[in-house]
Each structure stands twice: as C-alpha cells, then as structure tokens.
Amino acid sequence: MNGGKVQSEILQTLRAAGYRLTGPRRKLVDLLLQAEAPLTAEEIYQRARQARAQANLSTIYRNLATFCEMGWLEALPGPSGERHYQVRSADEQRLSVMCLDCGELTTLKTDAGGPFNAVVRDLGFSAQSLRVTVAAHCEHICGRKAEAK
Ligand SMILES: [Zn+2]
Incomplete structure (x- = not known):
C-alpha cells in the first residue's frame, strides 16, 4: 500500500523544475524510493557508494534539501538532531x-491513529494527515546489542 509518488512522477517533477536528470540524481531518487525506513544523509551516501553511484556527501545534502523544498521528500528529526529523510507518503x-x-x-503499519484523528476533528479541524512519532527505548535492537557485548 504505497500511495506515495512513483519514480516517473518524481523525475518529471524534477525535470519540470529545471533540474538535469543526471545519473547520480536518478540513483538518489531510486535509493530514497527503495528505502524501507527513513535514512540519514550519511546512510544514503553509504548506499549510493554501495550501488557504485558517483556520489559525494555535499552533493547528496544539496539534493536532499532541494527534494524537501519540492515537497515530495520530508526530513524527520532523529534523537540527536540529525535528519532522517523519507519520501512523503499519501497515506493518511x-x-x-x-x-x-x-x-x-x-514505521508502524497500524490504524491506531484513528482516535487522534477523532480528537482533532472534535476540536474543529479537518485532519488531512496524521504523523505521530513515539519516542521510546527499543528492547529488540538495543537489548540484543547489549547481550552481544
Ligand atoms: Zn534502540
């Protein structure tokens, strides 16, 4: 259930905005679309290198900023302030x-956000989308790491 933008749409948007569709830029769009979770610029850079795409970190930062301005990419704050990038989804x-x-x-696949939407609606807002990030301590990953020590 990916209601987000598809590659062709994104490439078209870039072209319409006057950006050249260079190989590295296409590759970057692919990487972002294929990501299973939000990634930091550093992680995106590592993946680009693994994919043998010509890439340097400052170009990636610049492209990510451009993509965010264009509206199809969003930056989410991480625990120590670093940004995590992900393609905006049309999911409600x-x-x-x-x-x-x-x-x-x-990212949870759940419709548990329903009650939030109801509260917002009761306050007189028409909710278009709902983004909730819960800050927690993960035991399944951190705990495993601790055990391995
Ligand atoms: Zn953790």
Whole structure:
C-alpha cells in the first residue's frame, strides 16, 4: 500500500523544475524510493557508494534539501538532531516509533491513529494527515546489542 509518488512522477517533477536528470540524481531518487525506513544523509551516501553511484556527501545534502523544498521528500528529526529523510507518503496516517538510544526509526503499519484523528476533528479541524512519532527505548535492537557485548 504505497500511495506515495512513483519514480516517473518524481523525475518529471524534477525535470519540470529545471533540474538535469543526471545519473547520480536518478540513483538518489531510486535509493530514497527503495528505502524501507527513513535514512540519514550519511546512510544514503553509504548506499549510493554501495550501488557504485558517483556520489559525494555535499552533493547528496544539496539534493536532499532541494527534494524537501519540492515537497515530495520530508526530513524527520532523529534523537540527536540529525535528519532522517523519507519520501512523503499519501497515506493518511503514519505512526513511527523512534528509539531514544540507537535512533532506530520504525514505521508502524497500524490504524491506531484513528482516535487522534477523532480528537482533532472534535476540536474543529479537518485532519488531512496524521504523523505521530513515539519516542521510546527499543528492547529488540538495543537489548540484543547489549547481550552481544
Ligand atoms: Zn534502540
């Protein structure tokens, strides 16, 4: 259920805005679309390198900022302030849990946001979308790491 933008749409938007569709830029769009979770610029850079795309970190930062301005990419704050990027989804609601220790951001597939929407509606707002990030301590990842020590 991915209601977000597809690659062709994004590439078209870029072209319309006057951006050249260079190989690295296409690759970056692909990486962002394929990401299973929000990624930091550093993680995106590592993946671009693994994919043998010509990339340097400052170009990636610049492209990410451009994509955010264009509106199809969004930056979510991580635990220590670093930004995590993800393609904006047309999903009406998204709940994420962010680990305060390791920074792992997990998007939940749930419609538990329904009650929030109801509250917002009761206050007289017409809710278009709902984004909730729960800050927590993840035991499944951090706990495993601790055990391994
Ligand atoms: Zn954790």
